[in-house]
Amino acid sequence: MMPITRSDLEILLDSPDRTDYVVSAFADLTVKDGFRHFAETNLANIARQAGLALSEAEARQVLDEHLRPILRAVDQADPAARGLAAFSAPGRGLFHTVELHFPVEDRVVIDEEPFVLPLLERWYGDPSYLVALVDSHELHLFEAHSGHAEHVAGLNKEVPTEIQRDKPRFTYKKRFNDAWHERQQQLTNDEFLKGVAGIISEHYRSVPFTGLILLGQSSTTAAVRRLLHKEAASAVVLEHPQSMRPGPKAQDVEDDVSRAMEQWKASERSRLLGELEQRWSRGHLVANGPTEVLDALQQGRAVEIVFGPDRTMAGSRCGSCGYRFGVPTAECVYCGGRTSSVDAAQEIMRMALRQRIATVHLLDRPDRRAEDPLRRSNGVAALLRAEANWSPPGEGPEAG
Ligand SMILES: [Zn+2]
Incomplete structure (x- = not known):
């Protein structure tokens, strides 16, 4: 069992009469010694310690009411999840859980507001991008996060879409299939770029990405950007010149995308630090x-x-x-x-x-x-x- 530290328990000791607490809990759901749900027992113990610090029996009872649904959520969490964040405040009708794909330490925070910093840090520290590599004939769409790019969809102007769908390297999702199902003929330039923009916009809306990255010749990415739905167009964080390899293999393209992302991240860091240095020196x-x-x-x-x-x-x-x-x-x-x-x-x-x-x-x-x-x-x-x-x-x- 992990030792309980004072920092585990951020209690509002200055307002012990207040019953409108929010309990925020983070549960480690990774398997340890063959057992996954240490988290449930651990959280209950941490919360009991927190309860002892509350001065009134009523407050302790309230804590129990907050905690029960949290422990149930931990018990019923998706086996694939590595962690769970749960926020409970029955008094204001709040109960919210977030399944996490990254590990967290067991932790209970009792405060007037939900403690969401670990989620915010993850959101900003490990942003996920939708990356489109496009030229006048071909589109490859990737989801990129944690330094890895995964191919999720593709489109080729010359190849009838019925055939493309059967190629293993194209992973079509159902909604794209429906749109292109009846098409057997080759696409015109306009149709192709509209199709590209449609697939990008649709995919951007389906997953909460931090931003959108367009790679390709600048004339092509500019044309695609104009055709995107407004929401996707406003999310473009980078347009970067990148040539399509002849007959690209998925792995090659993934490597190109990862390299472009790494270069961009490094240049973002030096841009920010350079800008700060300049403003610090001028006090401006x-x-x-x-x-x-x-x-x-x-x-x-x-x-x-x-x-x-x-x-x-x-x-x-x-x-x-x-x-x-x-x-x-x-x-x-x-x-x-x-x-x-x-x-x-x-x-x-x-x-x-x-x-x-x-x-x-x-x-x-x-x-x-x-x-x-x-x-x-x-x-x-x-x-x-x-x-x-x-x-x-x-x-x-x-x-x-
Ligand atoms: Zn004031």
Whole structure:
């Protein structure tokens, strides 16, 4: 059994009478010593310890009500899942589980808000992309995440689609088959590019990708981009020149795609660090540290947010006006309201997630001895589109 640490139990000890807790639980579902569901017992024990710290019997009973559906969800989790995140607050009708394909440690957090930082870190730290490699005759579609690209669909102008479907290297999904089922003739250029854009748009909508990457000759990718559905077109993060090999094998194309992704990630890292260096040296359009970054987000000024490897950040939120601060503070400086403690990194990522304009990058150390590139700004910085005392036309500061 894992030792229980104080950090496992982030309880709101300053408001013991409050019954409106949210219990957030993370369960490790990987197999250990042949047993998978240590997690259930472990979570129950962690929560019991948390309950002992609550001062009232009523609060302990509430905790039980929160926990029961969580333990049931752990028991019934998909055998393929490596972890489970569950959020329970019967008082406000909240019960939500997320099956995870990455391992987590058993952990219970009791707070006024769900603790979702591990999910947000995964979302931003291991983004998944839909990658389309296209030329005037051929499309290959890949799903890329965790440094691996998997071929998911393809289209060839010269080959009748009925034949393509039977080729093992093309993995057609049912919905694509239906659209192309009756086609036996060769496709015209226009039809081909429309078909390409249709397949990309359809696939983009079916899976929650972080972004879309188009590889090919720039005239072709530009034409495809114009034909994409609006949602997919606005998700394009990269158009990159890439030639199609003659008679490409799936493995070759996957290697090309992986290489393009690696190059892009490396260039993104140096672009961000270069941009930060420049702005730091001029003291211009940059927010440093959790407080300034939260200010910028709440005023709609943050465009790109860059986290270093250390994302432990204590913050607070005003219970009256809702303003968020990047430091623990007892009283709101704006309205004098009482504040509660929050995880500042989670607040930053969550606000950025809501504001489509702000993107988040996690710059971990390339190796363990490397320096934390964000140390001079206490772990987080933001590139801004305007200095303080600015708000977007027609909008007030976002309090949300
Ligand atoms: Zn306030």
